[in-house]
Amino acid sequence: MLFANGSFTIKMSNEFEKQEMNVTGEGFLPGLAIDTVIFGFHDNKLKVLLLTYKNTGLFALPGGFIRINEDVNEAARRVLYSRTGLIDIFLDQFYVFGDKSRHDIAPLKTIMQAREFTPDDNHWLLKRFVSIGFYALVDFTKAIPTPDSISDSCDWFELDDLPVLMQDHRQIIDKALQTLQTNLDHKLIGFNLLSENFTMGDLQSLYETILNKKLIRAAFQRKMLSSGILERVAKKWTGGAHKAPYLYRFMAGR
């Protein structure tokens, strides 16, 4: 979770300060948050976007709240857009995290106090939140990681080298990965993590990384080609001491 987007300006009245002063959470659905696991792929590694909060050393998933006049899915798109600048991206709900045990105000207080704000104990941000988990698949090269108004950075972290995360965010990521793994074949969503054009090798490396196992090259290629969702682009790639592979792209018409 943590702090809806902001118009990301430097002036005082940014989104978060509005939220801090907004003691009752006016304008947002109460007790409901969104957490977004944004996956990227680079150097044969799966990555996720994390925020770091000023002066606290705390790491968290990008998240936000739902406006009174906004669909839940819209809110998730807004969060995704505000952290990456991307629209029209694969984004899906995967689980609701609603255990009462996840209510832990300590990290929030730390963040607020680092900003020299001491909230009242019944400030809305300190109440129990149920969070709707979304996962997104983005083109690593297109996303522009953008911190929100109270975090000093928004960066990619390797999935197998994550820092300790706030609250239950680690479990949220684990569950998102699990969902990605089970949906990868069934929904054929992998190419959402690649650039528009990619080689068969790129695609296979991606699959192997996500599923964490080796795949058979000939069989993989045959399966992908016969799936009918790939289109061979006329141009070829160049850059290695070997036969040039074709470039493929996802066929929209399906």
Added chain:
Amino acid sequence: MLFANGSFTIKMSNEFEKQEMNVTGEGFLPGLAIDTVIFGFHDNKLKVLLLTYKNTGLFALPGGFIRINEDVNEAARRVLYSRTGLIDIFLDQFYVFGDKSRHDIAPLKTIMQAREFTPDDNHWLLKRFVSIGFYALVDFTKAIPTPDSISDSCDWFELDDLPVLMQDHRQIIDKALQTLQTNLDHKLIGFNLLSENFTMGDLQSLYETILNKKLIRAAFQRKMLSSGILERVAKKWTGGAHKAPYLYRFMAGR
């Protein structure tokens, strides 16, 4: 959604009357509801449990709210228990229904007014709700449909002969069925809809009904037996002019 369980007594202070009087929704997470699609299987038909509300002719999914001191998943189990008397049943989240357009106070007002209660316009029940959809698979013969305190009946309805439902409950059922179809093979959850012991024919009929297509008998049997999750019970069934089939049951140890 609609009105958490109740201790289901006849005395005045039942759960719903508490909720009616409870203008601010004290004790519940605000704006969050649970809707449960409870599937049963009987006479080769898929069924769902629906509530009818007194004097209104309105039909709705069993649902409820989440208590301040309760996990979301716990709340769903409580709802399932209070409508069926069943515990330890297959129950899973499948989607969050959070469009602002689903906010429609007309049916709720109708229900309340049928009970001669005229709510204030900012009564908590008339506010926008986001609903977490759960689906459950129950043994039709074991469930005891129990209406909540403001509905006059809780009954099984055939999935292909549903009445017009309140709000977006029809879409919720459709999405639940879709989820069931895609998870049926992968998670091998079908037998949750049958009695403890069942024949291979029972299981195949169930699959055919859910997937809405014919399956090849020999292949189905081979696949189920090789899956390793079925245990052949020594006893045999009787009752038809033909060879007696074996009875099977789900093997817990897996």
Added chain:
DNA sequence: GCTTTATTGTATCATTTTGTTACAATAATA
């Protein structure tokens, strides 16, 4: 009782899909 009937469990073979190996094509490099 004996035959008829329908359904079950499984074997057999055909077909399709997937795993494995091999090899020609080829773009950079030496």
Added chain:
DNA sequence: TATTATTGTAACAAAATGATACAATAAAGC
């Protein structure tokens, strides 16, 4: 020009699935 590594695909093997067949048998009909 030869060498190298990787690609695309063919060819065959193995496994999974589809289709057909048939013996076993529990009840019903006669």
